[in-house]
Amino acid sequence: MASKKNKIKSLRKNQRSYLNKDFDAFRAELVQYGQTYFSDKISDFTENGLAGLFVEMAAYIGDNMSFYLDHQFNELDIITAIESQNIERLVRNAGVKIQGASPATVTVNFYLEAPAVLVNNEYVPQSISLPIIRAGTILSANTGVKFELADDLNFGKTNTVGDLIATYTTMKKDSLGNPISFALKMTGFCTSGITISEKFTIPDAFVQFRTVTMSNSNISEIISVIDSDGNEYYEVDSLTQDTVFKRISNLGYDSDLVSENIEMIPAPYRFIKTVSRRTGSTTLRFGGGSAEGTDDDALPDPSEFAIPLFGKRKTISRFTLDPNQLLQTRTLGIAPRNTTITIRYRAGGGLSHNVAAGSIKSVSVLTTKFNSQTSSSTISSVRSSVEVNNESAASGGEAAMTLNELKSTALAFRNSQSRIVTKEDLVARIYTMPANFGRVFRVGIRDNPSNPLASVVSIVSRDSSGKLIISPDSLKENLRTYLNQYRLISDAIDIVDTMVLNVQITYSVVIDSISNKTLTIKKINNSLKNYMVIENFQIDQPIITSDLVNIILNEQGVISLVSFNVSNASGVVNERLYSSENFSIAANTDRGIIIPTAGAIFELKYPNDDIIGTAR
Numbered sequence: 001m002a003s004k005k006n007k008i009k010s011l012r013k014n015q016r017s018y019l020n021k022d023f024d025a026f027r028a029e030l031v032q033y034g035q036t037y038f039s040d041k042i043s044d045f046t047e048n049g050l051a052g053l054f055v056e057m058a059a060y061i062g063d064n065m066s067f068y069l070d071h072q073f074n075e076l077d078i079i080t081a082i083e084s085q086n087i088e089r090l091v092r093n094a095g096v097k098i099q100g101a102s103p104a105t106v107t108v109n110f111y112l113e114a115p116a117v118l119v120n121n122e123y124v125p126q127s128i129s130l131p132i133i134r135a136g137t138i139l140s141a142n143t144g145v146k147f148e149l150a151d152d153l154n155f156g157k158t159n160t161v162g163d164l165i166a167t168y169t170t171m172k173k174d175s176l177g178n179p180i181s182f183a184l185k186m187t188g189f190c191t192s193g194i195t196i197s198e199k200f201t202i203p204d205a206f207v208q209f210r211t212v213t214m215s216n217s218n219i220s221e222i223i224s225v226i227d228s229d230g231n232e233y234y235e236v237d238s239l240t241q242d243t244v245f246k247r248i249s250n251l252g253y254d255s256d257l258v259s260e261n262i263e264m265i266p267a268p269y270r271f272i273k274t275v276s277r278r279t280g281s282t283t284l285r286f287g288g289g290s291a292e293g294t295d296d297d298a299l300p301d302p303s304e305f306a307i308p309l310f311g312k313r314k315t316i317s318r319f320t321l322d323p324n325q326l327l328q329t330r331t332l333g334i335a336p337r338n339t340t341i342t343i344r345y346r347a348g349g350g351l352s353h354n355v356a357a358g359s360i361k362s363v364s365v366l367t368t369k370f371n372s373q374t375s376s377s378t379i380s381s382v383r384s385s386v387e388v389n390n391e392s393a394a395s396g397g398e399a400a401m402t403l404n405e406l407k408s409t410a411l412a413f414r415n416s417q418s419r420i421v422t423k424e425d426l427v428a429r430i431y432t433m434p435a436n437f438g439r440v441f442r443v444g445i446r447d448n449p450s451n452p453l454a455s456v457v458s459i460v461s462r463d464s465s466g467k468l469i470i471s472p473d474s475l476k477e478n479l480r481t482y483l484n485q486y487r488l489i490s491d492a493i494d495i496v497d498t499m500v501l502n503v504q505i506t507y508s509v510v511i512d513s514i515s516n517k518t519l520t521i522k523k524i525n526n527s528l529k530n531y532m533v534i535e536n537f538q539i540d541q542p543i544i545t546s547d548l549v550n551i552i553l554n555e556q557g558v559i560s561l562v563s564f565n566v567s568n569a570s571g572v573v574n575e576r577l578y579s580s581e582n583f584s585i586a587a588n589t590d591r592g593i594i595i596p597t598a599g600a601i602f603e604l605k606y607p608n609d610d611i612i613g614t615a616r
Contacts, residue, residue: 021066026059078410087403088277094410098275100218100282101349103192104397106390108139108360110153110186113171113385115378116179123179125168127371129378130156130184134367139190139388141355146364147190147394148346155184156371159256190360192397193220193348202227204338208288209239214345217280218400221346222273225284227339234267237418239287239332242267245482247436250474257461258438258474262481270333277400284343287333353397360390420486426455426493433482438475441468444498444539444599454492458539458599460500468500468534468579468603498539499600500579502569504610505532507552508562515557517615524558525611527551532604532611539601543594562616566594569610576606 020026031045034055045051074080078090091098110133117126137149155166165186172180200212225233234244244267247260271284363386370379401409420426423445430443441462448454459479461471476495483493505528511517528551545566552561568583581600588595596602604610 020062021070023059023063026062026066027055030055030058078407081407084278084403087407091406091410092274094413096406096410096413097273098277098401098406099220100275100280100400101220102396102398103220103346103349104145104147104353104355104394105189105191106147106355106360106394107187107392108147108149108190108388108390110188111385111387111389112155112184112382113181114155114168114184114382115181116170123170125164125182125184127156128374129370129382130164130166131368131370131379131382132156133186133188133386134369136195136365137363137367138194138365139360140362140364141359141394142361143352143355143359145192145353145355146194146348147192147360148195150189150191153186153188155186191220191346192353192394193346195223195344195346197342197344200341200343202336202339202341206290206335206337208335209285209332210335211283211285212341212343213281213283214343216345216347217282218349219275219282219345219347220349222282222284223344223346225271225341225343227269227336227341229339231269231339233269233271233286233336233341235273236267236270236333237272239270239272239285241270242333243485244270245485252474255474257463257469257472258478260436261474262434262437262478264481264485268334269336277403277406280400282345287335289332289334291334291337349397350399351397353394355390355394357390357393360388360394363388418486419488420483420491421488423455425486426457426483429483429486430457430459430479433479437478437482438472440471440475440479442498442537442539442601444601446540446598448492448494451492453490454494456494456496456599458496458498460498460539460601462534466534467605468498468601470497496599499581499597501581501583501596501600501602502578502605502610503543503585503602504567504569504612505548505565505604506567506612507564508614508616509552510559510562511557511615512559520555520557521613521615524552524555524613525607527555528611529604529607532607534603537602539599540596541601542596543602545589545592545594569605574609576609578605579603 020029034042034045034051042051045055047056075083075086078087078094081087081090088098112131114125114129116123132155133149133153135149135151139147139149141147155164157165159165164184166184167186168182168184170179170181171183174180196216198214198216202210222235225235227233236244243264246263246265248263249255250258250261252258269287271286274283274285275281276283366383366386368379368383370382420429426445427443430440433440439461440459442460444458446456446458448456459471459476460468461475463469479495480493487493507524509521509524511520528548531547531551543566545564548566549561549564552558552564566585568585569578570580570582571578583597583600585594588597594602
């Protein structure tokens with residue numbers, strides 16, 4: 001009898017289906033099951049019967065369970081998630097920083113009038129009357145949007161030759177035509193929004209990963225976080241990041257090309273910033289370590305918490321251990337305690353901040369610094385003469401990203417990484433180094449033949465006139481410091497100067513009788529200039545001579561090409577200074593392709609003189 005019951009149970013189990021997903025499927029399965037095994041007990045499974053009630057209740061529960069199971073499973077993937085909280089969590093896990101409305105940026109021209117003075121038989125602006133317009137100076141657009149100057153503007157700053165960096169023209173003259181005053185102009189980078197300072201009192205209690213939330217929304221930047229003890233807290237991507245980059249002014253000879261140097265400093269006091277998409281509020285989360293400890297910013301060894309046995313004890317009783325002791329380390333930053341934190345931040349943004357060109361006309365708050373020897377009347381006169389104007393429209397102001405935009409951004413972030421693994425990663429890191437630390441114009445990467453784990457990075461920069469120059473030493477030092485944070489410990493990067501190969505092009509053509517020879521040669525030269533412009537060339541890129549020949553032959557009026565030659569120019573030629581590199585064009589030409597030396601770049605330095613064409 002028992003074996004028969006077991007066979008029935010086994011049969012019932014084997015006939016069950018686990019593929020039902022909705023109410024109708026669950027109900028049909030339950031009705032069939034009841035009619036098969038309980039028909040002798042109850043025969044009415046219709047909707048109006050009592051059995052139908054129980055069947056539909058069970059089907060309803062199964063339908064709900066199935067729906068929420070599918071829903072919760074879909075919420076684990078950024079592609080299929082639909083709930084805003086889950087999308088926000090998945091976006092953060094992908095490494096995307098959620099921001100509120102973004103501010104607009106614009107370059108603004110600053111003008112002021114300064115008295116003239118005679119120096120070495122030449123009238124120039126009086127140096128002691130030239131101020132520094134401080135960062136934080138507030139400008140107003142005619143729409144009411146406020147803009148703040150991002151960096152100081154030093155009107156008295158000079159280049160290595162001793163000339164003022166600011167441009168100036170004569171403003172007023174005396175009866176003899178001598179300048180009385182000059183109008184000076186400098187361009188500054190401004191960001192929309194206002195700077196707000198907020199204080200938070202931290203009690204005398206150790207709290208790991210303490211958080212504070214600012215009262216304003218749409219905070220675009222945390223400017224500074226300083227406690228009452230003078231400790232400065234630095235913003236990091238994660239609390240495990242214990243170093244940050246710091247900007248310092250470059251006082252070296254190459255300050256014209258590299259205005260600032262980059263320095264890596266330790267950041268024991270640090271925080272991370274999170275923004276809620278739903279409320280727009282910004283929260284700062286500080287570290288979990290105690291400043292009273294003496295640990296050396298390394299994760300503690302759990303074995304150090306083992307309890308030693310002394311004497312002749314052979315047994316021990318159970319004991320308790322607080323696992324939070326393993327987290328009280330400066331590796332995750334120091335938690336503020338018994339202090340007052342002052343947070344300065346910039347708030348504001350949106351599409352309305354994209355003001356039109358010429359709309360920024362007034363100065364709301366002017367912050368300046370003058371020489372101590374400048375008279376009060378001169379200070380008042382110069383300050384009252386300050387005017388501003390934006391020649392281009394402000395851009396970059398946007399509303400907060402929508403859920404769909406955040407999802408798309410998170411999908412793109414899947415392939416991003418904060419380390420250098422491939423050559424493409426290395427090139428991207430070099431090009432994205434902040435311009436204040438020096439700008440690299442072109443980058444070339446090749447393997448180091450003497451070290452399989454090393455890469456040779458060739459870099460070259462441009463001067464103010466757009467000509468190629470050797471990258472300054474300060475830029476290389478900044479690049480070394482910047483890249484060292486992202487490279488793998490086993491990799492080596494050798495930064496070298498790019499070899500600049502200056503070339504000249506000479507040609508002779510036959511032009512038909514109905515075309516103007518001078519005009520045709522001019523058109524050919526212009527076409528060659530556009531092809532040889534330095535923006536079109538990369539390091540290690542060859543010159544295809546057939547492309548140059550086609551440009552010449554395709555010009556209207558040209559019948560034939562008599563002669564064509566590409567030559568190397570080096571040293572000083574007709575008072576024109578070229579690169580000192582000598583390069584044999586003939587020895588490095590293969591089937592019409594001029595191949596540069598490894599790590600070199602071609603440059604047509606003086607297009608008006610280096611393209612020589614004649615007509616017959």
